[in-house]
Amino acid sequence: MHISEGVLSAPVLGAGMALAFAGTAVGLKKLKEDKIPRTAVLSAAFFVASLIHVPIGPSSVHLILNGILGLMLGWIAFPAILIALLLQGVLFQFGGITTLGVNTVIMATPAVVCHYLFAGFVHKPKAISYAASFACGFLSVFFSSLVLGTALMFTQESFLAVAWAVVIAHLPVMFIEGLVAIFCVGFLKKVQPELLPKWSAARQQNTLAV
Amino acid sequence: MLFFILSGGNALAHRVTVFAWVEGNTVLGEGKFSGGKKAQNAEIIVRDVKGKELLRTRTNKKGEFSFPIPAKTGMRIELIAGMGHKAEWIIPLEDIYDTPTIKNTRDSGTPPPAPPENTAPGQAAHPSVSIDPAQLEAIVEKAVTKALNKKITPLTGMVADLTQKGPTIDKIFGGIGYIFGLMGVAIYFSSRKKK
Numbered sequence A: 001m002h003i004s005e006g007v008l009s010a011p012v013l014g015a016g017m018a019l020a021f022a023g024t025a026v027g028l029k030k031l032k033e034d035k036i037p038r039t040a041v042l043s044a045a046f047f048v049a050s051l052i053h054v055p056i057g058p059s060s061v062h063l064i065l066n067g068i069l070g071l072m073l074g075w076i077a078f079p080a081i082l083i084a085l086l087l088q089g090v091l092f093q094f095g096g097i098t099t100l101g102v103n104t105v106i107m108a109t110p111a112v113v114c115h116y117l118f119a120g121f122v123h124k125p126k127a128i129s130y131a132a133s134f135a136c137g138f139l140s141v142f143f144s145s146l147v148l149g150t151a152l153m154f155t156q157e158s159f160l161a162v163a164w165a166v167v168i169a170h171l172p173v174m175f176i177e178g179l180v181a182i183f184c185v186g187f188l189k190k191v192q193p194e195l196l197p198k199w200s201a202a203r204q205q206n207t208l209a210v
Numbered sequence B: 001m002l003f004f005i006l007s008g009g010n011a012l013a014h015r016v017t018v019f020a021w022v023e024g025n026t027v028l029g030e031g032k033f034s035g036g037k038k039a040q041n042a043e044i045i046v047r048d049v050k051g052k053e054l055l056r057t058r059t060n061k062k063g064e065f066s067f068p069i070p071a072k073t074g075m076r077i078e079l080i081a082g083m084g085h086k087a088e089w090i091i092p093l094e095d096i097y098d099t100p101t102i103k104n105t106r107d108s109g110t111p112p113p114a115p116p117e118n119t120a121p122g123q124a125a126h127p128s129v130s131i132d133p134a135q136l137e138a139i140v141e142k143a144v145t146k147a148l149n150k151k152i153t154p155l156t157g158m159v160a161d162l163t164q165k166g167p168t169i170d171k172i173f174g175g176i177g178y179i180f181g182l183m184g185v186a187i188y189f190s191s192r193k194k195k
Helices: A010-030 A033-049 A066-092 A100-121 A126-153 A159-191 A199-209 B002-012 B093-109 B114-119 B133-163 B169-194
Strands: A053-056 A059-062 B016-023 B026-033 B043-048 B053-058 B064-068 B075-082 B085-091
Touching: A010 A066, A010 A100, A033 A066, A033 B169, A066 A100, A066 A126, A066 A159, A066 B169, A100 A126, A126 A159, B016 B075, B016 B085, B016 B093, B016 B133, B026 B043, B026 B075, B026 B085, B043 B064, B053 B064
Parallel strands: none
Antiparallel strands: A053 A059, B016 B026, B026 B064, B043 B053, B043 B075, B075 B085
16 A cells, blocks of 8 residues: 555655645644544554554455544544654655655545544444444545555556556455454444544434433 | 556565675566565566666566676666555666676686696696696686675575565554654643643
8 A cells, every 4th residue: 555655756746745734734623632642542553553464365465454543533544644654654664755645645535534434333233333344444445445546547557457456456455454443343332432433422312312 | 457467466565675686797686575575577677877778577486586787887676566666776886897807707717727737738747837827816716706606695695685674673663652752742732732
């Protein structure tokens, strides 16, 4: 998912930076004090997740975790991912400084989309909540692959071929991410449901129903 | 396009590295992804210092490649693994300049030692005196080069492994520490705002 330096042309890099900047601005505005520790913990999780290689078949894949980040943080996923990617770039030479904007957009935009798609279902009964979590983890990687394909489209590689290849390559990760998301949501629901999004709204509904 | 699909499995890691060195008249090298996977069938583009393309090749199944030195200039070797993965390695001019001269002495060194043995049966009584200094120098140089190559080849491999090493524990914890430090700064500022 990390695009290396020197692959993309300047306009694409510029557009990526502008979008990442806008997303981060929105995210920082929404970052209230009580959410700061949670953001930091998830940002750290994202930072480490891409080091976990899962050997599957002939290739080894790594976790991305942007679905969980988006589900729990919404727009704040932008600054969280930006910081984690910056540190990955500086410390591990994953991605790069010039491609920081593009890479942030690739991984944070699907996170925000998944938040709006699935956050409402988390506090529903078990089956629905688990299905939504799986879809969240699965689709966030899927959308990321599409955005990655779009970014590469402008450098002579045709969109369909690239996007298709990226999606195929990430299929195993999608399933793993879906399962990880189910595990996280299931655990948090039992232990600390107030950490999950839309908790107050769900609690009101429950008290009304009772 | 087929190449991207074929190499799809490889391109999952986040970083690809390429490492190359000169041996005699050829350039050898290898490409690796972070996590230790070899970069199979990745495209290699060799350019000179000014960016002019000199030649293209591909890595084999072991992620290795080799090509004869195309010109006496510094070279920039680009490895393109698809899906936005790319790496570079630079071979400076000095590296290339050195080896052909050794190669030349090696080449010109091989024939001279042979003739004396064949053509000098009459001088067999004192052969050690008949070796002229230039020939001796060539023989010694050849032997030294051979021995050095033997010693250096494993070292080259070690350096290649080192440059392609994945993230270390201290960097990982350093990164996590940075993030929590930032959290502290953010909380500090937001608590000051309240007062």
